[in-house]
Amino acid sequence: MSEDVNKLVDKLMHELRRGTITIGVLSQLSEPQYGYSLVTMLNEKGVQVEPGTLYPLLRRLEKQGLLSSKWDTNESRPRKYYYLNHLGRMVYDELCVEWRKIVSSLDFIIEEDRGN
Amino acid sequence: MMKMIDRYLYAVSKRLPPSQREDISEELRGLIEDMLDSKVGDREATEQDVEEVLVALGSPSELAAKYGGVKESLIGPRLYYTYISVIKVVLFSILLAMGVVFAIEIIMDPVSILEHFIDFITNTITVAVQALLWVTVCFVIADYNGWNPRSLTKGTHYKWSPKDLPIIPDPKKQIKRSESIIGIIFSILFLIFVTFSNHLIGMFFFENDDLVGVAPFLDQDVIGQYLPIIYLIVAVGVLKECLKLIIGKWTKNLAIFNLLINGVILALIFILLKDNLIWNPHFMQDLTQLSDVEPGTEIYSTIEKIWDNSRLGLVVVFLIGVLIDTVISFYKALRKDASFR
Known part of the structure; x- marks a missing residue:
């Protein structure tokens, strides 16, 4: 029974995380970062993300105009650095506001449920 | 590693x-x-x-x-981009050929410009729709039969292993995309000219920079009967180029297929040219009418000689071209892979 619970929780958490990764990524890009350093940073801070998910996401955010990028070819291996541009900064700030709203309304709902 | x-x-x-x-x-x-x-x-x-x-x-x-x-669809991810580029090339060549035909027609006959324009639009649309249909059918069949490097798109339940990764083709065996694309463009240009404006395939005559007329190479009364054979030659030729684009490198099977297709093309060309009926029998008369070359002069007999010999010459050029193409394909397919360690 608990195995079923775990499986279902895993599946639902996977869906839940997918949407939040974007906020996590945007939050770390005030300073330019390359993909793998971002994976490490996020994982250290408890935001689970696979490189296979993050790399396409970075590219998508760039295409949407939230991120800018530049290649750094001075190091031993060439790396593509991404950073938040003006539009990305505005979107990120707005997303944070929206996120807090979600947190507080869900907190309220959960507490209300407990109270009953 | x-x-x-x-x-x-x-x-x-x-x-x-x-x-x-x-x-x-x-x-x-x-x-x-x-x-x-x-x-x-x-x-x-x-x-x-x-x-x-x-x-x-x-x-x-x-x-x-x-x-x-690209997601799995009628034409899957393996062939999708090849398909798109073939479609672009085909449509581009149709538009180009139709545009050239239209331009020449209005230079020759500026009065009926509207008529030519309507022809241009309707013919372009008809040909483009036909071409799109046939290219799509070919690619659907190719995709269905898996005429391409071993696929890895087996869904997520399939346990993937790096050992399944396709081998990168040896650059010496790779077929240049540009080669096939140019082949397709010229085939389609030729097809469109033969179909819609075979009277324009010939020798152009100018007087004071003005086009005065064309002495056609082909017999317009007879060419209609031979059109199906010409279509077949072009279709088989385009099919060959598409296959080369899809497979992307010379393999033994492709070389054998190439040999077969070249054989078919030669046979069709033989049927087309064997009784010399498609050529304009009045070419020399047309020539004298459009220019100041008089019968009996030296230049007249030179042109006549070239005209008579060129028909045989054309057959020889075709034969040699097809032969070289076949030999090269086998050479590239059978040579050893460059050694990778």
Whole structure:
């Protein structure tokens, strides 16, 4: 029974995380970062993300105009650095506001449920 | 070991839009190397390490799909970009050929410009629809039969292993895309001229920079009967170029197929030319009418000689061309793979 619970929780958490990764990524890009350093940073801070998910996401955010990028070819291996541009900064700030709203309304709902 | 990474990147980038391939590949190469470094630390990375990193990254088709690559559809991701480029080439050549025909027609006959314009529009649309249909049918069949390097798109339940990665074709055996594309363009240009404006295939005469007329090479009364054979030659030729684009490198099977197709083309050309009926029997008369070349003069007999010999010459050129094409294809297909270690 608990195995079923775990499986279902895993599946639902996977869906839940997918949407939040974007906020996590945007939050770390005030300073330019390359993909793998971002994976490490996020994982250290408890935001689970696979490189296979993050790399396409970075590219998508760039295409949407939230991120800018530049290649750094001075190091031993060439790396593509991404950073938040003006539009990305505005979107990120707005997303944070929206996120807090979600947190507080869900907190309220959960507490209300407990109270009953 | 690096070879495995190259093969992985090749398998991913094949499924991505051509414009993004290089950039994404470079980025992923950096990622794979970073992942390897953090996995092995100071130790030397082994083949096993590379495989584990690639498995962690996921199968090439899944990764490409996350990059918004092509999903499975009527024409799957393996052939999708080839299909799109063939369609572009075909439509471009149709438009070009029709445009040239239209331009020449209005220079020759400026009064009926409206008529020519209507012809131009309707013919272009009819031909384009036909061409799109046939190209699509060919690609659907090719995709269905799996005429392409071994596929990795077997859904997510399929346990993916780096050992399944396709081999990167030896550059010496690779078929240049431009070669096939130029072949297709010329085939279609030829087809359109023969169909809609065979009276324009000939010798052009100018007087004071004005076009005064054309002495056609082909007999317009007879050419209609031969059109099906010409269509067949062009269709078979285009099919051959499409196959070369799809497979992308010379293999033994492709060389054999090429031999068969070339045989068919030669046979059709033989039927077309054997009784010399398609040629304009009044070519020399047309010539004298349009220019000041008089019968009996030296220049007249020179032109006549060239005209008589060129028909035989054309057959010889075709024969040699087809022969060279066949031999080269076998040479490239059967030569040993450059050694990779």
